[in-house]
Amino acid sequence: MKRWQKLSLVLLVVITCSQIPFAYRRYRLGRLRDVIQQLNSQRQSKPDNQFVEYKGVLHVHSFLGGHSSGNFEEIIAAAKQNQLDFVVMTEHTAANFNTAAMTLKDVHSGVLFINGNEVSAPTKERLLIFPGDEAANLPEGSSLADVLSRTKARGALALVAYPEEFKSWNAQGYDGLEVYNVYTNARKLNPLVMLFDGLWSYRSYPDLLFATFYSRPVNSLNLWDDAIRLTSRRLVATAGNDAHANVGLSLNDVAGKTWVGFKADPYERSFRLVRMHLLLPTGEALNSSSLVQAFSAGHCFIGFDLFGDSTGFRFIATNGSDQKIQGDEIASGGGATLSVRVPVSARVVLLKDGKVFSDEFGIKEKDYAVTEKGNYRVEVYLPQLPGPVSSQPWIISNPIYVK
Numbered sequence: 585m586k587r588w589q590k591l592s593l594v595l596l597v598v599i600t601c602s603q604i605p606f607a608y609r610r611y612r613l614g615r616l617r618d619v620i621q622q623l624n625s626q627r628q629s630k631p632d633n634q635f636v637e638y639k640g641v642l643h644v645h646s647f648l649g650g651h652s653s654g655n656f657e658e659i660i661a662a663a664k665q666n667q668l669d670f671v672v673m674t675e676h677t678a679a680n681f682n683t684a685a686m687t688l689k690d691v692h693s694g695v696l697f698i699n700g701n702e703v704s705a706p707t708k709e710r711l712l713i714f715p716g717d718e719a720a721n722l723p724e725g726s727s728l729a730d731v732l733s734r735t736k737a738r739g740a741l742a743l744v745a746y747p748e749e750f751k752s753w754n755a756q757g758y759d760g761l762e763v764y765n766v767y768t769n770a771r772k773l774n775p776l777v778m779l780f781d782g783l784w785s786y787r788s789y790p791d792l793l794f795a796t797f798y799s800r801p802v803n804s805l806n807l808w809d810d811a812i813r814l815t816s817r818r819l820v821a822t823a824g825n826d827a828h829a830n831v832g833l834s835l836n837d838v839a840g841k842t843w844v845g846f847k848a849d850p851y852e853r854s855f856r857l858v859r860m861h862l863l864l865p866t867g868e869a870l871n872s873s874s875l876v877q878a879f880s881a882g883h884c885f886i887g888f889d890l891f892g893d894s895t896g897f898r899f900i901a902t903n904g905s906d907q908k909i910q911g912d913e914i915a916s917g918g919g920a921t922l923s924v925r926v927p928v929s930a931r932v933v934l935l936k937d938g939k940v941f942s943d944e945f946g947i948k949e950k951d952y953a954v955t956e957k958g959n960y961r962v963e964v965y966l967p968q969l970p971g972p973v974s975s976q977p978w979i980i981s982n983p984i985y986v987k
C-alpha cells in the first residue's frame with residue numbers, strides 16, 4: 585500500500601469513528617420520539633372544578649426590536665398551530681418609536697397577545713415588562729429603580745430576564761424571574777457538536793434536537809431560591825422561549841423574496857419546546873389584566889411540553905380550613921398538607937428552600953405532611969425518557985409558601 589493510501593485509510597477511520605457518537609445520538613432521538621408518543625397516550629388528568637388551565641409562551645420578539653425578521657403573520661400562525669391560549673410579546677425598545685404600542689396585542693385567531701417590552705437598564709440588567717407601553721418611553725439613562733417604580737405605578741409586571749447577569753436582588757418592585765431561557769441554554773452549546781447533530785438529525789427530528797442540549801438551569805434556580813430568602817417576597821418563576829426566528833441561512837433577492845434557506849428556530853418550533861401553564865379561577869375570563877394578575881400571583885408552572893403535555897399538573901396546599909395553589913401562602917398552624925398530581929407516572933422532587941425534601945419515583949399523586957415553615961416547590965422528571973433528558977426537569981412549579 586502506498587503512503588497516500590495509508591494516510592487516506594487512517595483519515596477515513598478517524599472520520600468514521602468521530603461520527604459514531606452522532607449516529608448514536610440520532611438513534612436515541614428516534615427512541616425519544618417513540619417514548620414521548622407513548623407517554624402522551626397514557627396521560628390522565630383529573631377534572632379541576634376550581635381552576636381552568638391556559639397555556640402560552642412568554643418572551644417573544646418580532647422584527648420591531650431589531651435582530652429578528654419575524655413578522656406578525658408568522659407569530660399568529662405559530663401560536664395557532666400550537667393551540668396556545670396566549671403569547672406575551674417582549675419587544676426590545678427603540679429610541680424613536682414605542683415598540684410595545686406597535687406590537688401584537690388583543691386577540692388574533694383566538695390567541696390573546698400581550699404587548700410587552702424587554703428593557704435594558706444602564707447597568708445592562710434586563711427586565712421583561714408587560715404590558716409595555718411607557719417602558720419604551722423612559723427618559724435616557726433611566727436607572728433600574730426608575731424602570732421598576734414606573735412599572736409598578738401603572739400595575740404592570742416586571743420579571744428579571746437573564747438572572748445570571750442581574751445584580752440588584754435587593755431592588756424593590758420586581759415580581760419574579762425568568763429561570764429558564766431557551767436562547768441562554770442554546771448559547772452554551774458547542775457549535776461543532778451542534779453542526780454534526782444537525783447534519784445527522786435535523787431532517788428527521790428538527791424539534792427533538794432541543795433534547796441534545798436542554799439542561800436544568802441550575803444557577804438561575806439557585807438565584808431564585810436565594811432571592812426569595814433574601815427579599816422575603818413571593819417571586820414567580822417563568823420560562824422564556826426568547827423566540828426571534830433569526831437563526832438560519834437564506835438566499836434572498838433584492839425584493840426580500842427567499843429563494844433557498846432554512847430557519848433553525850422558527851416560531852412554530854420554538855413555541856413547542858417550553859410553555860407557561862396559567863391557572864385562572866373557573867369563570868374568570870382570560871384577558872390582559874387577569875393574565876398579569878395570575879402571573880404576579882405565581883399561579884403558573886413551567887412545562888417542557890416537547891417531552892410530554894404537562895397539562896393537568898397540580899400542586900395544592902390544604903390546612904383544614906384553607907385550600908391554596910402554587911404561588912400562594914398558607915398558614916402551617918398545626919401542619920399543612922401539600923399535594924402533587926401529575927398526568928403520567930413520574931419522579932417527583934419536592935424542594936424546601938432549595939434543598940431536596942423528598943425525591944420519589946413512580947408518583948402520580950402524593951400528599952406530603954409538612955410542619956416547618958418554608959418555600960416548597962416541585963420539580964417533575966420523566967425517567968422513562970432516554971438519557972440525557974431523563975435527568976432534566978419536565979415541570980418546574982411555583983412555590984407554596986408555608987408561613
Ligand SMILES: [Zn+2]
Nearest residue numbers: 643645702826
Ligand atoms: Zn429577548
